[in-house]
Amino acid sequence: MIETNQIVINTCLLAGRIMIENGSEMSRAEDTMKRIAMNSGVNNLKIFGTITGIIVSIPNSMDSQVEGINRRAIDLEKVSAVNTFSRRYADKDITLEEFYEKLNTLDEATPSFPFWLQVIGAALVSGPLMTAFSGNMVDLGITTLTGALGYTLFYFVNRILNIKYISEFFASIIIGIIAVFAVRWGWGHSIDDIIIGSVMPLVPGVPLTNAVRDILNGHLVSGPARGIEALLSACAIGFGIAFVFRFL
Template sequence: MGLTKIDRVIDTCLIAGRIMIENGSEMARAEDTMKRIAINSGVNNLKIFATVTGLIVSIPDTENAQIETIDRRAIDLEKVAAVNELSRKYANKSIDLDAFFERLSTLDDATPFFPFWLQIIGAALVSGPLMAVFSNNMSDLWITAFVGAIGFAIFYFINRILNIKFISEFVAALVIGLLAVYSVHLGIGKDIDDIIIGSVMPLVPGVPLTNAVRDLLDGHLVSAPARAVEAMLTAVAIGFGIAFIFRFL
């Protein structure tokens, strides 16, 4: 195997792993995909060191070792599925290595993202029905859906403008608590606790917590605590936002 192909194999593995980890994949799945790419390229001994902030990939008996930094973490499982689909096409020889690399290089821009209005509707559909399921309170379903949609909109815009973790969750929770309290005071809603519980559901870090547990069970003793701490800090930010309202109102 020529040196150029080795470089391309490593580059393809790195970009595939980065996209998967950035968008909510657990470490075991990302590593498995990278190893399958290498095996299908004729490399059976790829070495990977993966964390939530970076990847190191090398091939023994060669001078090639590269690092890929991971600067952001989001939840976009459609991109994770797209990487897996491209990997399967590569395994089936439907695309070659160069085409695989090019498709991965444009995946972030080529993968459609749900428009803002549809995300708002999704947040409303998550908030109201979940509140009704948890508390059997049908009377507050619509106000909870409305408050949840507003809270998610605040989270969305602050996250895009500031791009600072935990601030957007704190402010969104603050607004949710404020709207819940005043909706009950105005007679629109009946139970403040139920409205808040349902409205914060779109902000709850369920996927990071799940991935932290899965990483721990798979033996990733660096990534699992890091993801768990990040998820806990998100939960703390949400809790502080709600507690602030209860303390001063």
Template sequence: MTNDQGHLMIKTALHAGRIMIENGSEVARVSDTISRIAANAGYPDSKVYVTITGIMMSVSGEENAQIEPVVSRSIDLEKITLVNDLSRHFAEHKITLAQFEERLTDLDQHSRYFPFWLQLVSAGLVSGTLEVVFRHNYPDFLVTCIIGLIGWWIFYVLNRLAKIRFLSEFLASAVIGVLALLAVKYHLGTNADDIIIGCVMPLVPGVPLTNAVRDILAGDLVSGIARGMEALMSAIAIGSGIAMILQAV
């Protein structure tokens, strides 16, 4: 293999790994995917070290180690599936390494997202449904849907503007608390606690918490603890926003 081929392999593997980490994949899956890409490209002795903030990779006997930083993290399981599909196509020789890298770039730059209005509607329905599931409070279903929709809208907008997830979660949960109390005050709802519980559910970091446990069980202690702290900070931000409003009234 030429140096250029080795460089392209590492670039492609790191690109695939970064997309997976950024969109909620656990570390073990990322490490396995990168190793398979390297092996299928003719480098079975590659060395990979994956964390949720960066990926390092090298090939034994060659001076071509590279680092790929991970600067943002969200949840998009479809992207993870698409990267895995591309990896399988490369393993089956349906695409070349260069085509693999081109399609990863296209996936990275032209992400397919659900329309914003559909995200809002989904957040509202999730809020109302979980409020009924957890609290069995059917009369507050509609108001919980509306407040949950508004809370998600505030979180989404602030996250796009400020780029600080914890701040967005804190302010969104505070607004949810205010709206829930107002809804009960003006007899639009019956129980503020039930409404708040349902509305904050779309903000709860369920996937990061699950991945933290999976990473720790798989032996990836650094990433597992880091993900756990990230999930804990999100939970603290959400709880602090609600607590601030409840203490103020």
């Protein structure tokens, strides 16, 4: 029984860590972990989860464990995959051991979207959203290009420094510089519209949404922490644009 409990705890912790690391709100991650435990015959699993770690224990036993969370990204495909495996386990399509192995494979071997596809996504987010917000069709092309270039710089700086806020700061500077000179040289019409559209791929929409949802669900540690994280990203973007306006 002790060995079975340990497998349940390991599976729950791995599932929860993957979900939280890749953009899931805390309530969804905890619900998935509890469902995994209930489908394994453990009806009273205790969970304390934050965005930096998860503590899981089974009452009336010596089984408990802590799992640290050292990174945070946005990959909702992995979140969906964990939920899919959980439903398959609930339907008895896979065993607990198979479930755990699939989670390990998902965590270690699942590739992210290729760089070129991410750049195309950033470009498609930038131009069309700018047009939708402002109705400005004139700057659609330059905004699409600026958004792609800004995200490209963010991607490479982040790979080197692995500090998201600094990467967003430098990407915002490039976006601001391109927007200013594009208008000065007659390639664009509105600096504000170009900047607003181009920074959209950098805006922390998912962390901000998750912060609000966590607070509403009573997670008063994770919610404010995620809110501060989103605020720091917004400040990095804003400071980058302000830096350009100050000197150009």
